[in-house]
Every structure is written in C-alpha cells, then in structure tokens.
Amino acid sequence: MKKIHGHPRSLRQVSTHYCPGCGHxxxxxxxxxxxxxxxxxxxxxxxxxxxCAVIAYDYWDFDCSEAAHGRALAVATAIKRVRPExxxxxxxxxxxxxxxxxxxxxxxxxxxxxxxxxxxNNAIYGMTGGQMAPTTLLGQKTATTPExxxxxxGWPLKISEMLALLSGVKYIERTSLHSPGDIINTKRAIKQxxxxxxxxxxxxxxxxxSPCPTYWGLSPLDALKWVKDAMSKEFPIGRIK
Amino acid sequence: xxxxxKVLMIGNEAIAEGALQAGCRFxxxxxxxxxxxxxxxxxxxxxxxxxxxxxxxxxxSAINMVFGAAAAGAMAMTSSSSPGISLKQEGISYIAGAExxxxxxxxxxxxxxxxxxxxxxxxxxxxxxxxxxxxxxxxVLAPASVQESYDIMFTAFNLADKxxxxxxxxxxxxxxxxxxxxxxxxxxxxxxxxxxxxxxLTGCKGRNPNIVKSFYMALGDLEKFNLxxxxxxxxxxxxxxxxxxxxxxxxxVVLVAYGTMARIVKTAVNKLRANAKKVGLIRPIxxxxxxxxxxxxxxxxxxxxxxxVIEMSYGQMLEDVKLASGCKLPVEFLGRSxxxxxxxxxxxxxxxxxxK
Numbered sequence: 001m002k003k004i005h006g007h008p009r010s011l012r013q014v015s016t017h018y019c020p021g022c023g024h025x026x027x028x029x030x031x032x033x034x035x036x037x038x039x040x041x042x043x044x045x046x047x048x049x050x051x052c053a054v055i056a057y058d059y060w061d062f063d064c065s066e067a068a069h070g071r072a073l074a075v076a077t078a079i080k081r082v083r084p085e086x087x088x089x090x091x092x093x094x095x096x097x098x099x100x101x102x103x104x105x106x107x108x109x110x111x112x113x114x115x116x117x118x119x120x121n122n123a124i125y126g127m128t129g130g131q132m133a134p135t136t137l138l139g140q141k142t143a144t145t146p147e148x149x150x151x152x153x154g155w156p157l158k159i160s161e162m163l164a165l166l167s168g169v170k171y172i173e174r175t176s177l178h179s180p181g182d183i184i185n186t187k188r189a190i191k192q193x194x195x196x197x198x199x200x201x202x203x204x205x206x207x208x209x210s211p212c213p214t215y216w217g218l219s220p221l222d223a224l225k226w227v228k229d230a231m232s233k234e235f236p237i238g239r240i241k
Numbered sequence: 242x243x244x245x246x247k248v249l250m251i252g253n254e255a256i257a258e259g260a261l262q263a264g265c266r267f268x269x270x271x272x273x274x275x276x277x278x279x280x281x282x283x284x285x286x287x288x289x290x291x292x293x294x295x296x297x298x299x300x301x302s303a304i305n306m307v308f309g310a311a312a313a314g315a316m317a318m319t320s321s322s323s324p325g326i327s328l329k330q331e332g333i334s335y336i337a338g339a340e341x342x343x344x345x346x347x348x349x350x351x352x353x354x355x356x357x358x359x360x361x362x363x364x365x366x367x368x369x370x371x372x373x374x375x376x377x378x379x380x381v382l383a384p385a386s387v388q389e390s391y392d393i394m395f396t397a398f399n400l401a402d403k404x405x406x407x408x409x410x411x412x413x414x415x416x417x418x419x420x421x422x423x424x425x426x427x428x429x430x431x432x433x434x435x436x437x438x439x440x441x442l443t444g445c446k447g448r449n450p451n452i453v454k455s456f457y458m459a460l461g462d463l464e465k466f467n468l469x470x471x472x473x474x475x476x477x478x479x480x481x482x483x484x485x486x487x488x489x490x491x492x493x494v495v496l497v498a499y500g501t502m503a504r505i506v507k508t509a510v511n512k513l514r515a516n517a518k519k520v521g522l523i524r525p526i527x528x529x530x531x532x533x534x535x536x537x538x539x540x541x542x543x544x545x546x547x548x549x550v551i552e553m554s555y556g557q558m559l560e561d562v563k564l565a566s567g568c569k570l571p572v573e574f575l576g577r578s579x580x581x582x583x584x585x586x587x588x589x590x591x592x593x594x595x596x597k
Contacts, residue, residue, distance in 0.1 A: 043444035045313075048454075057452045063442045065312050066454040068335050071305035074297070078309030078317070079442060081293045082267060086313075086444050104305070107298035 008032035010041050012061045021220025023177045023210030024052055027120055028059050030187045031091070034194055035062065044087045045079055047072045051093040052126040070101025073108035076115050087197055089116035094135040095125050098159040102134075105159065109203050112168030116193045117205040119160070122212040123231060130215030134159070137234055142215070156234050160207045164241040170202035172240040176209040178227035182237070209235060250423045252416040255387045256346055257282035259394030260318055262426060265344070266292030267310035267317040269303040273325040274358045275414035276348035280320065300325045304332030304345070311341035312453040314441035316398055320346035322414070323364050324355060326372070333407055334373030337470075338455025342401035344394070345379070346410040348417040351579045359580035360414035360501060365557035368411050369529040376467055378474050380408045380481065381528040383499040387421035393526075402435040404477060411528060413553065415501040415582075477530055484532035485524040488514060492521030494595050495539065497562050498551045499525045502583070506551050509588040520592055528558070536565035547595055551583055552576040 007013060011032035018024045035041050041062050048056040050069035057064035067075040072090040080088040097105050097119050108115065124142055125131040131144040134157035139148040160172050171193060175186040186208055193204035209231050211223035218226055250258065257279045260268075268283040280296065287294040293310070297303035303319045310317035321329060326347045336343050347368065351361040364372075368381045380400050384390040390412060401408045442451055457463035487510060489495065498506040503524040513520045525532050539546065548570060550559045559574050566572065575591045577583050 042446035045442045045444065054456060055458070057450075057454065061445075061450055063445050063450050064452050065309065065442055066335075066339070066452075066456055067308070068305060068331055071301065071308075071332070074302040074305035075309035075312070077295070078267065078269065078293075078306040078315075079313045081295070082310050082313035082315045083443065086442075103298055104302050107302065 008036050010035040010061050012059055014059065016059055017055070018052065019214040021211055021213040021223055022052070023120065023122065023208070023212070026177050026183060027118065027186070027208055027210060028056060030183070030190055031118060032060060034187060034191045037191065038194055038198065040087045040194070040198070043085065044089070045083070047076050047088070047090040049090070049092045049096040051096050053091055053093065053120070054127065056091055070096050070099070071104055072096065072101065073104045073113070073115065073117070077108050077111070077113050080113060080115055087116070087194065089118060089194070091118045092120070093126070094119070094121045094123065094133045098134040098157050102159070106163070106166070109163050109205070110166045110168045112170070112202045114197055114200060114202050115204070116197045118190060118193070119205055119207045120210045121207050121235065122210045123156070124212050124215045126212050126215055135235070137230060141217075158235065160205065160240050163205065168203055169205070169241060171196050171204035172207070174207040174209065174235055174237050174240060176227055176232055176237050177211065178209070178224040207235070209237070245424050245426065247422050247424050249420055250387055250391070251278055251418055251420045252387045252390045252412060253278035253348065253418070254282045255391040255423050256320070256394060256410065256412070257286070258425065259391035260344065260398070261286055261290050263395045263398040264316045265318045265394070265398060266290065267307070267315040268292070268319065269295040269297045269306040269310075270319050270321065271297050271300050271303050271325060273322045275350055275360075275417050276320050276322045276346070278417070279346065279348070300328035301331060304329040304336070307343050308332055308336050308339070308341060311336065311343045312339070312442050314438050314443065316342070316402070318344040318346070320348065322348045322350045323352050323361070326364060326367070330373035333379070334371075334375050334377065335455055336407045337371070337377035337379070338375060339453050340405040341407070341453070342405050343407045344397045344401055344410065345407060346412065349411065349413040357580055358414060360416070360553060360582065361578050361580070362413055362500060362502060362553035363557065363578045364411070365528065365552070365554060368409050369531070369561070377470060378529055380404070380406055380477065380530070381411050382408065383411045383526060383528050384416065385500050385503045385524060387416070387419060388423050390416060391423050391425065399435065400481065404473060406477075411500065413501050481527060482530050482532040482534055483526035484535055485526060486522065486535060488521035489523070489539070491519050492546060493519040494547050494549055494592055495521045495523060496549045496551060496592070497523045497525070497558070499528060499558065502551055502553050505583070505585055506588060509585050509592065513589060513592060518592070518596060525558070531561045531565055533565040536562065537567070540566040540569040546570060548572045549592065549595060550574050551588060553582055554578045
C-alpha cells in the first residue's frame with residue numbers, strides 16, 4: 001500500500017505544552033512538513049523565540065538555537081553569514097518581532113539578509129499571561145488593557161506593511177490558521193519563503209494570524225471565529241509584497 | 242627563521258590585527274568613542290582575511306550577532322566602550338549561559354551615564370562580577386601596552402575556545418589611542434591546537450540535532466548546569482591566573498595596578514628604585530581570575546609590607562586585593578576617575594608617605 005501521509009520527519013513525536021486550540025502546534029507542523037518536502041532537514045537551522053514557542057527546538061527535529069527576546073534576527077543574520085550554505089529561519093511572536101525586537105527586525109530586513117521569518121501574530125503576549133501586544137486590537141481586553149486597548153496605548157502595529165517599504169525585503173505575505181483552507185494557504189506561503197532562501201532571493205516573511213483561546217478568553221472554536229471576524233479585518237490576509 | 246615586522250599602530254588597531262592573526266573571522270560592532278579605529282580596521286581587513294564584518298544597528302544587535310556567529314562555529318568578536326558594553330550585557334549573559342566562545346573588547350571611558358570619552362578603569366566591577374544577570378564569569382584580560390594588546394588576542398581566543406567562555410579585553414581609551422611599535426607575527430605561534438566544536442550549528446547531517454540554548458526549565462536542571470559552570474570556573478581559577486611582578490623580594494610597599502595605570506606606576510617604581518626605595522609592583526594581567534596566588538604568597542610570608550592599589554577608578558580592584566590578601570596586610574589606595582589619571586608625581590608622593 002502506498003503511504004500518502006505521515007508524521008513529518010522534522011517533527012519529534014512528542015506532546016507539546018501548548019494550550020488547546022493554540023496555533024503554535026499547527027505552525028510548527030507546517031514548518032516541519034515544508035522542511036521535509038524541500039529536503040532541507042539536514043541543513044536547516046531554526047531560531048526559537050522567547051515567548052510561548054521558546055522550546056520549539058524540543059518539537060522540531062533539526063539544529064536550532066535560542067535567541068534572547070527580540071534578537072532572533074540578529075542571531076540568524078550571523079549564522080547565515082557564517083554558514084551561507086545552511087537554511088536559516090526565525091520563528092517569532094508579535095512581542096518578540098514587533099516590540100522588543102523591532103530594531104533587529106527592521107535592520108535585518110533592510111540589509112536584505114537571505115533569511116526566512118515565520119511571524120506568529122496572535123495579538124497578545126501568551127507566555128507571560130496575556131498582556132497587550134503591539135498587535136493587540138483596539139478595544140481588545142488584556143491583562144494590561146483591562147478596559148480594552150485604546151488609542152493612547154497605540155494602534156495595532158502593522159509591521160509587515162512597514163517592512164514591505166524596505167528595498168531589502170523580497171517577499172511578505174499574511175496568512176491565517178482559522179480554517180483548513182487557510183492552513184493549507186499558510187503552508188504554501190511558508191514553503192515559498194523557504195524556497196526564496198534556497199534560491200537566494202532574499203528576506204522573506206510570512207505573518208501568520210494565530211489563535212490564542214486561553215488569553216482571548218474564548219473557546220477554541222470562538223477563537224477561530226475571532227481571527228476571521230476581527231483580526232483579519234485589522235490585518236488583511238494576502239500578499240503584501 | 243620566522244619573519245617579523247615592526248609596525249606603528251595604535252592600541253585599537255593592534256587589538257583588531259591581533260584578533261585577525263589569532264583566527265577571528267567574525268566581527269560585529271556599533272560606533273562609540275574611543276574605540277572607533279577598531280571596527281574601521283576590521284571593516285578594511287576582515288574581508289581580506291575571508292571573514293565577516295557587520296556594522297550592527299545597535300550594541301544589542303552586535304552582541305547577539307556574536308552569539309549567532311559563535312553558535313555557528315566562527316571565532317567571533319565585538320568591541321565597544323563603557324556605555325556600549327552596558328548595552329551588551331544581555332547578550333554576554335546569554336553567551337555565558339549557552340557556553341559559547343566569544344571575545345568582547347571594552348576600551349573603557351569615563352562614567353557613569355554618558356560620562357565622557359576620556360580613559361577610565363571604572364568598569365572593573367562590571368567586567369569581573371558578571372555584568373549581566375546570573376551566576377557567571379568572563380575571563381578578563383588587561384593589556385598594558387600596544388604590543389601586549391596585540392599579543393593578548395591570541396590568549397583571548399585560545400581561552401574562549403578552550404573553556405567555551407566569553408573573554409573580555411579590558412583596555413581603556415589611553416591604550417586604545419596610544420601609538421607604539423608592534424612586532425607583528427607572520428606566523429601564529431600563539432594559536433594552540435583548539436578543541437573540536439561538535440556542538441556547533443551546521444545542520445544535522447549525519448548526527449542528532451544540536452541545540453544551542455541557555456534555557457533549563459525542568460526543576461533542578463538549571464542548578465545542575467550552574468554547578469557545572471562553577472566547577473569549570475574553579476579550574477579556570479586554578480589554571481589561568483596571570484600577572485607580572487617587579488621587585489617583590491624586598492619591597493616594603495607593593496603597588497598594584499593594571500593596564501594603562503600599571504604603565505605609569507611602573508615608571509614611578511623605577512624612579513624610586515633608582516633612589517634605593519624598597520617598592521615593588523604587581524600587575525594583574527587576568528582580572529578574572531584575579532591573580533590571588535601572588536597575594537596569598539606575600540600574605541603568608543610573614544613580611545611586614547603594605548599594598549598600594551592605584552586605579553583610574555575610586556577603588557574597584559582594591560576589593561580583590563583585600564580579598565586575595567585575606568586582609569592580613571594593610572591595603573592603601575590612590576585613585577581618580579572621570580578623566581583624571583593619578584600622575585607619576587602624585588604616586589611618588591603617596592609612596593613616600595607610606596615608606597616613612
């Protein structure tokens with residue numbers, strides 16, 4: 001019998017620590033499937049963030065490094081420059097990439113580093129208990145915006161659109177995990193971002209809208225609905241550059 | 242016969258050239274006075290050596306690039322001056338926690354805050370007491386001449402690789418800007434056979450995946466890791482103390498100074514010796530591990546002598562001298578900071594008052 005689907009080689013067969021309905025597990029698996037399909041498991045180097053995905057290297061089955069909060073793209077820049085034959089990617093949340101690491105993000109992008117970035121936007125800080133993120137929607141209640149975010153705390157930061165202005169950036173797409181079709185689309189975009197690096201195209205980033213039922217205070221199903229009805233209105237899905 | 246050539250260099254250039262000759266192939270940094278000639282030298286000569294130079298967008302980014310380069314197996318280095326070194330502390334702690342070899346150069350200037358750009362030695366505590374968070378140490382080396390600034394880079398990279406530890410060169414603005422002849426090596430006698438690096442990130446071809454991290458979440462794991470670090474620090478304390486000493490045999494006053502300050506003190510000592518004054522000098526070369534051995538020996542000798550610590554700070558190494566001598570001998574101090582440097586005349590006056 002022909003085997004048409006199985007557990008990705010690049011994903012360890014272990015349980016994750018993620019909450020029910022969290023998007024990280026899906027995103028991890030998509031990356032593992034892409035790495036397998038591109039045949040790059042033995043030359044890929046992943047950079048795990050600080051945040052809920054801090055131990056992503058316990059789930060992926062290939063070389064990985066940690067990075068201090070926000071510094072993933074500085075670490076990745078150096079690894080890629082030292083080992084250009086390797087395929088180097090960062091996996092970062094919204095706080096990591098768009099708040100504490102904004103500087104590292106913008107300048108790695110502006111240098112046009114030949115890197116792949118998977119940017120998980122769930123509009124909240126998960127690991128630390130649900131505080132306001134740079135991407136938190138106006139009106140969204142969090143631990144640090146108990147009455148809902150208002151404009152005095154800033155508007156939701158559209159870092160992908162900002163990065164698209166930079167000459168060094170070659171590919172940016174925003175996708176979502178709220179439906180099977182969107183998950184398949186996310187995998188296609190992630191694959192494109194890795195293929196770009198293999199082809200030497202340059203800085204490529206996929207922003208993935210991802211549910212956080214626990215800190216949104218929603219059931220997993222309602223969280224998916226909120227991605228579709230609220231998040232994707234503020235952060236439109238589609239090719240940005 | 243080995244070919245040697247003598248060239249005039251300033252300290253910042255000598256550090257850069259020494260690093261390149263020692264095998265450094267990755268440099269990232271951010272401009273700050275008084276060390277700017279160092280990255281400029283790297284920008285010009287690193288590509289010729291086949292290495293990578295990156296001007297980073299910040300000190301934070303520069304040190305985290307060093308983290309990445311070291312994780313990928315390169316002999317990596319960054320440099321800065323005091324305020325910039327404060328910014329690098331986050332990355333230095335991570336480098337220590339991930340057991341990565343790296344070299345960090347601090348061409349010290351006056352502080353606190355923005356301070357000024359004049360030479361100072363007021364970052365001694367930060368360098369020797371783990372400037373970032375956590376129980377860790379750097380090996381800290383203090384050159385006192387332009388030649389030694391060049392030579393010490395071989396030691397720095399060797400020790401970094403040998404112990405998988407960040408090594409700091411603690412220089413100052415005077416040393417960085419001072420021009421002296423340097424005998425550059427055409428070969429690499431200082432580069433020893435360094436340990437293989439099976440832990441680096443190269444892609445997991447033919448082996449299990451490598452993970453570079455400083456994160457130990459499971460209960461007890463971090464304590465175990467810290468104990469392993471402490472065990473290594475104990476070995477370093479035993480094996481790697483370095484110092485230079487002069488006239489200790491009959492000295493009644495033993496001066497203690499490092500770096501630029503030791504140069505000035507040495508001149509004073511030589512002048513006093515010419516007048517048959519019984520003064521000596523200990524010049525620590527490793528500030529961590531502090532050269533306790535020589536102090537312990539003197540403290541145990543039963544001799545009645547005094548230490549006089551002289552620093553371009555208000556008394557930082559002073560504490561290590563007291564600790565190393567077990568407070569068994571009197572320890573006097575002379576220091577200035579914020580741009581002031583104890584002058585030869587001040588030093589001689591102070592010594593004479595102690596010899597009375």
